[in-house]
Amino acid sequence: MRGPLTTELTRRLLGPQNRHLWFWIFVGPFVLGLTLFTYVPLAWSVYLSFFDAHNTVSPTDFVGLDNYTAMLGDDAFTGSLVTFLVFTAFIVPATYVLSLALALMVNRLRWAQAFFRSVFFLPVACSYVVAALIWKMSIFNGVRFGLANTVLDWFGADQIAWLSTTDPPWYWLVIVTVRLWLQAGFYMVLFLAGLQRISPRLYEAAAVDGARPGWQVFRHITFPQLRATSVAVVLLLVINAFQAFDEFYNLLSDSRGYPPYARPPLVYLYYTALGQGQNLGLGSAGAVILALIIAVVTVVQARWFGLGRKED
Amino acid sequence: MSMSRRRLLGASGGLALTGALASACGSNTGRDGDDHAGQPVIEQWYHQYGEPGTEQAVRRYADAFDRANVQVQWRPGAYDQQTSAALLTKSGPDVFEVNGPTLDQIQGGQVVDLTDLLSEAKDDFNPAVLAPKTYQGKIWAIPQVIDTQLLYYRRSMLDDAGVEPPRTLDALIDAAKKLTTRDVKGLFLGNDGGPGVLGGTPLNAAGLTLVTEDGKVGFDDPAAARTLGKLRQLYAEKSLLLGAPSDWSDPAAFTQGLTAMQWSGLWALPQVKKALGDDFGVLPFPRDGAHGAPAVPVGAYGAAVSARSRHKAVAKAYVKWLWVERTDYQEDFALRYGFHIPARISLATKAAKLRQGAAGEAVRYVTDHGHAEPLLWTSASRTAYQDALSRIIKGGADPDGELRSVVRKTKAELRRVRKKN
Numbered sequence: 001m002r003g004p005l006t007t008e009l010t011r012r013l014l015g016p017q018n019r020h021l022w023f024w025i026f027v028g029p030f031v032l033g034l035t036l037f038t039y040v041p042l043a044w045s046v047y048l049s050f051f052d053a054h055n056t057v058s059p060t061d062f063v064g065l066d067n068y069t070a071m072l073g074d075d076a077f078t079g080s081l082v083t084f085l086v087f088t089a090f091i092v093p094a095t096y097v098l099s100l101a102l103a104l105m106v107n108r109l110r111w112a113q114a115f116f117r118s119v120f121f122l123p124v125a126c127s128y129v130v131a132a133l134i135w136k137m138s139i140f141n142g143v144r145f146g147l148a149n150t151v152l153d154w155f156g157a158d159q160i161a162w163l164s165t166t167d168p169p170w171y172w173l174v175i176v177t178v179r180l181w182l183q184a185g186f187y188m189v190l191f192l193a194g195l196q197r198i199s200p201r202l203y204e205a206a207a208v209d210g211a212r213p214g215w216q217v218f219r220h221i222t223f224p225q226l227r228a229t230s231v232a233v234v235l236l237l238v239i240n241a242f243q244a245f246d247e248f249y250n251l252l253s254d255s256r257g258y259p260p261y262a263r264p265p266l267v268y269l270y271y272t273a274l275g276q277g278q279n280l281g282l283g284s285a286g287a288v289i290l291a292l293i294i295a296v297v298t299v300v301q302a303r304w305f306g307l308g309r310k311e312d
Numbered sequence: 313m314s315m316s317r318r319r320l321l322g323a324s325g326g327l328a329l330t331g332a333l334a335s336a337c338g339s340n341t342g343r344d345g346d347d348h349a350g351q352p353v354i355e356q357w358y359h360q361y362g363e364p365g366t367e368q369a370v371r372r373y374a375d376a377f378d379r380a381n382v383q384v385q386w387r388p389g390a391y392d393q394q395t396s397a398a399l400l401t402k403s404g405p406d407v408f409e410v411n412g413p414t415l416d417q418i419q420g421g422q423v424v425d426l427t428d429l430l431s432e433a434k435d436d437f438n439p440a441v442l443a444p445k446t447y448q449g450k451i452w453a454i455p456q457v458i459d460t461q462l463l464y465y466r467r468s469m470l471d472d473a474g475v476e477p478p479r480t481l482d483a484l485i486d487a488a489k490k491l492t493t494r495d496v497k498g499l500f501l502g503n504d505g506g507p508g509v510l511g512g513t514p515l516n517a518a519g520l521t522l523v524t525e526d527g528k529v530g531f532d533d534p535a536a537a538r539t540l541g542k543l544r545q546l547y548a549e550k551s552l553l554l555g556a557p558s559d560w561s562d563p564a565a566f567t568q569g570l571t572a573m574q575w576s577g578l579w580a581l582p583q584v585k586k587a588l589g590d591d592f593g594v595l596p597f598p599r600d601g602a603h604g605a606p607a608v609p610v611g612a613y614g615a616a617v618s619a620r621s622r623h624k625a626v627a628k629a630y631v632k633w634l635w636v637e638r639t640d641y642q643e644d645f646a647l648r649y650g651f652h653i654p655a656r657i658s659l660a661t662k663a664a665k666l667r668q669g670a671a672g673e674a675v676r677y678v679t680d681h682g683h684a685e686p687l688l689w690t691s692a693s694r695t696a697y698q699d700a701l702s703r704i705i706k707g708g709a710d711p712d713g714e715l716r717s718v719v720r721k722t723k724a725e726l727r728r729v730r731k732k733n
Binding site for chain 1: 392393396397399400416417419420422495502503504505507508509511553554555556557559561565570690691692694695696698699702703706707
C-alpha cells in the first residue's frame with residue numbers, strides 16, 4: 001500500500017512536469033565526470049603554470065609568469081609551433097581537396113555507392129597508432145624490403161630513409177599520407193551530406209541557363225552551396241592539426257627521445273611535463289599558451305569565414 | 313507485471329548509478345591494508361624485459377619473500393614515464409626499478425634513502441653504477457644489473473673489404489665508408505643517426521665528460537665540437553643505416569646483414585652469437601684526438617622505494633633481501649635469461665659466462681673504459697644536447713654554435729639543481 005510520501009515521490013519522479021529532474025539524473029553523471037576529469041585538471045593545470053612544479057602536482061614555490069616567459073623564450077617550443085604551421089599547410093588543403101574529390105566522385109556513382117562510401121570511410125576506424133606503425137615499419141621503412149623502397153628499386157632509384165632524412169624532408173610525406181588516409185573518409189562523409197542538401201532545382205536552373213556540366217556547375221553552384229560545410233571542415237581540420245600527437249610520436253620517437261624536427265607542440269609538452277623531466281609547471285604553461293593559441297585561431301577563423309552567419 | 317518505458321529507463325538509470333557508486337566506494341586495490349594472511353601487500357614494478365623467462369623469475373623471487381605479499385607488475389610501454397607519473401599519486405608502486413632515480417626525483421622527495429641497506433656490502437657493488445645513484449652521500453637505489461653498449465662488427469665483411477676493426481673515430485668513419493655497398497650499410501647507430509643512443513659517449517671518447525666531478529659543464533672545450541662534427545661525416549657520406557624496421561637495441565639489422573657494424577647493447581650478445589657464431593667481434597666506441605680514450609656507456613636499473621609507500625619499512629626490507637642478500641637470485645636474474653653484468657663485483661668476477669670471448673672483452677671494456685651518465689645531467693640538458701647532436705649530424709649545423717647553446721642550457725640546469733640543495 002502506498003503512503004502519501006511514496007505517492008508524492010512517485011509523482012515528482014515520474015510526472016511529466018518534472019523533466020528537469022530526469023534531465024539531471026541522466027545528464028548529471030556525465031557532467032560530474034566532465035567536471036572531475038576535464039575541468040578540474042584544466043584549472044589545476046592553470047594553477048600549476050604559476051609554480052615551480054618539478055615532480056609534484058602540489059607545488060609551493062610560486063614563480064609568477066616565469067614559466068610562461070621560459071616557454072615563450074624556448075626555441076624548442078617556438079620551433080614546435082612552426083612545425084604545426086608546416087603540418088597545417090600540408091594537411092589542411094590536402095585533406096580538403098581529397099575528401100571533397102572523393103565525395104563528388106561517390107556522389108555521382110550510379111551503382112555500388114554504399115560500397116565505395118564504406119571503403120573510403122573504413123580507415124577512420126583504424127587507430128592512429130596502428131596506422132603509424134604500419135607506415136613506419138612496412139611501407140616507409142628505410143631498408144631495401146620496405147614497400148616504398150621496393151617500388152623505387154624497380155625503377156633503379158636509391159633507397160630512401162623516409163623518416164630519418166632531413167634534406168630533403170621526406171618524413172613529411174610519411175606523416176601527411178598517414179593522416180590523409182586516416183581522416184579523408186570522415187570529411188568525405190561531411191561533404192557527402194553537404195552535397196545531398198543542395199537542391200536539384202539549382203542544377204536544373206543552371207542547365208536551363210546554359211551552364212556546362214562539370215567545372216562550370218561545380219564552380220558556380222556546388223562549391224558556393226558547400227560553404228557552410230567547408231567552413232566546418234576547415235575549422236575541424238585546423239583544430240585537429242593543432243592536436244596532432246599520435247602519428248608524430250609513433251612515427252618519429254624512439255626509446256631515447258624524439259628528433260628536434262617535426263616535433264609538434266603536444267609532443268614537446270608531453271616530453272616536458274610527462275617525460276623524465278616531469279616539469280609540470282613549465283608543461284602546464286605551454287599547455288595554457290597552446291590552448292589560447294587554438295582558441296584565438298579558431299575564433300578569428302570562424303569570424304573570417306562567417307561561421308554561424310545567416311546564409312544569403 | 314508490465315513495465316512502462318519510463319519505469320524501465322528509471323530502473324536502469326538507478327541501477328547504473330548504484331553500480332557506479334558501489335564500484336567507486338568498494339574498489340579495493342589491496343594497497344592500503346593487509347592480505348588475507350595478515351601480511352602487508354606491496355607492489356613491485358618492472359619494465360618489460362625482452363628476454364623470455366625474466367617475468368616468471370621475478371615473480372618467483374617475489375613469492376619467496378615471506379614477510380610481505382609482493383605483487384609484481386610487469387609493465388610494457390613507456391615505463392619511465394609511467395613510473396614518473398605514478399610516483400605523483402598514492403596508487404604508484406611501493407618498490408620499483410628505475411633507470412635512475414633522477415636528481416629531480418631525489419630532490420622532490422619521491423624516493424626513500426636506502427643507504428643503510430648496503431652497509432658492509434657497499435664495497436662489493438660496482439662503483440661506476442653506484443655513483444649515479446648516490447647524492448650527498450646517500451644511496452637512493454640499489455643497482456640490480458649493469459648494462460653497457462658496444463660496437464659489434466662482422467669479421468667476414470671487414471675481411472672482405474680489407475678493413476681492420478676501427479680503433480679511432482677516423483678509422484671508424486673510413487671503415488663505414490668502405491663497408492657501404494648498395495645493399496649493406498657500413499654502420500648502424502640507430503634510426504635517428506646516433507643522437508639518441510650515443511649520448512655522451514663520443515665526448516668520453518674525446519677525453520671529456522658531460523658534467524665534471526665538481527659539478528661543472530664537462531664539454532666546454534673545442535675538442536667536443538671537433539669530435540661531434542666528425543659524426544656528421546658518417547651521415548653525409550651515406551655510411552649510416554637509417555630507417556631499419558627495428559632500432560639499435562635489437563641486433564636484427566646486424567644479424568640480417570643490413571649493416572656491417574652496429575652499436576647495440578650487451579644484452580644482444582647471445583642473439584648475435586646464435587645468429588653469426590664466431591663471425592663477429594666487439595669494440596668500445598673508438599677514441600678521438602690526442603687526449604681521447606675508448607669509451608663505453610654503463611648504466612644500471614636500480615631498485616628504489618617510493619616515498620609514498622604505506623609500507624616503507626617492509627618495502628626496504630624486501631629490497632635488501634632481494635638485491636643485497638639473495639646473491640643467488642641476483643646471479644640468476646643477470647645471466648640466466650638475458651645477458652647482463654651482475655652489479656656485485658664478486659658475482660661478476662666468478663660468472664663463467666662473462667670470462668671468455670666477446671663477453672669477457674665487454675666486461676673488460678666496462679671496467680677500463682666505462683662511463684655512467686652523471687646524476688647532474690638532467691633531462692632538460694640531455695634533450696638540449698640530443699637536439700643539438702641531431703642538428704649537427706643530420707642538418708650539418710655548426711658544432712661550435714650548437715654546443716655553445718647546450719653549454720648555456722646545462723649551466724642554467726646546474727644552477728637550478730644547486731639552488732634546491
